[in-house]
Amino acid sequence: MTFPLDPSARGGPDGDVLRRAAAERFARWVDHGHPAGLPLPGAGRTRRRLRVLHDLALADLSLARLAEGHADALAILSELGAPPAGPGERWAVWAAQPPGAVLTARQGPGDDWLLDGVKPYCSGAHSCTHALVTADTDAGRRLFVVATGGPGYTPVAGTWQAVGMAGSDSPDVRFAQVPARPVGDVDAYLRRPGFWHGGIGVAACWLGGAQGVADALRAKAGGKEPDALLAAHLGAVDVALHGAVCALAAAADAVDRDPRDREGRAEVRASRVRALVADVCARVLDEVGRALGAGPLCHDMEHAQRVADLTVYIRQHHAERDLAALGAHLAGAKSDPESAL
Numbered sequence: 001m002t003f004p005l006d007p008s009a010r011g012g013p014d015g016d017v018l019r020r021a022a023a024e025r026f027a028r029w030v031d032h033g034h035p036a037g038l039p040l041p042g043a044g045r046t047r048r049r050l051r052v053l054h055d056l057a058l059a060d061l062s063l064a065r066l067a068e069g070h071a072d073a074l075a076i077l078s079e080l081g082a083p084p085a086g087p088g089e090r091w092a093v094w095a096a097q098p099p100g101a102v103l104t105a106r107q108g109p110g111d112d113w114l115l116d117g118v119k120p121y122c123s124g125a126h127s128c129t130h131a132l133v134t135a136d137t138d139a140g141r142r143l144f145v146v147a148t149g150g151p152g153y154t155p156v157a158g159t160w161q162a163v164g165m166a167g168s169d170s171p172d173v174r175f176a177q178v179p180a181r182p183v184g185d186v187d188a189y190l191r192r193p194g195f196w197h198g199g200i201g202v203a204a205c206w207l208g209g210a211q212g213v214a215d216a217l218r219a220k221a222g223g224k225e226p227d228a229l230l231a232a233h234l235g236a237v238d239v240a241l242h243g244a245v246c247a248l249a250a251a252a253d254a255v256d257r258d259p260r261d262r263e264g265r266a267e268v269r270a271s272r273v274r275a276l277v278a279d280v281c282a283r284v285l286d287e288v289g290r291a292l293g294a295g296p297l298c299h300d301m302e303h304a305q306r307v308a309d310l311t312v313y314i315r316q317h318h319a320e321r322d323l324a325a326l327g328a329h330l331a332g333a334k335s336d337p338e339s340a341l
Contacts, residue, residue: 042259057208062167
């Protein structure tokens, strides 16, 4: 992974340069046909799907964020019976619902709907050609297909100031009577089993990023001079990563056994895996930071960017809020066979 520098001698990567570089890599990934070889969740090769996402993130977390959104969009279109993406199209899924920002949809002339308002956290806002966007209607929240870049579509300057994940290009987008086409009925985006399967794919990206951070420790521990403390940190990191890999593999196999979630376990499964992987990522960041100190954060730009990227990316897990939702679900449920040996 190569990080282009701002020639102004600021000493670090420039956000706009990182955004453009990630967009170019994303376009090449799509144009070379890689998404076509990515199995859909639950199609019998979900482990393969997670491995591809993991490996993308191991190399480049911003690229992985864009590729995962594209892959998720293709899975959603398939699951909800919508027309597939066309050649060369780059897709995203914009479904964040933080307090404050509101995007509404009202039916316009013909079959089109019109979107008005602001959508936050729109990864690939400048590089994607299409997006699946959630918006509020009089009947409830629905999912819509939008072609980006037309009249009324405006990424809001200054709304993505992140250092970590700068290349993911995730600003707010303002919509002003932008034509859109509905996909599925009210709440179909959330009700489908693939919503939870997709969340496991995001966790695979987090884990790939953590593996990339851990590689700096592995390289240092493999030096000529033995260091018992480095070895101890590496052992702790390896155990944590191995546990997360096993959890993802088990989840992938469970998805393939029950892709339509007829047993009703998809939500708990995905919530557990996401929480576990997020904790592992935090553990890896801490162990590697304590083992290596400030040196690589100050002198190794690739490592420093990867640490910053992963720190931001795992905040897609909402910590205690997500754990509370999991606990509330478990409190009213019977025992789950997937939690037993």
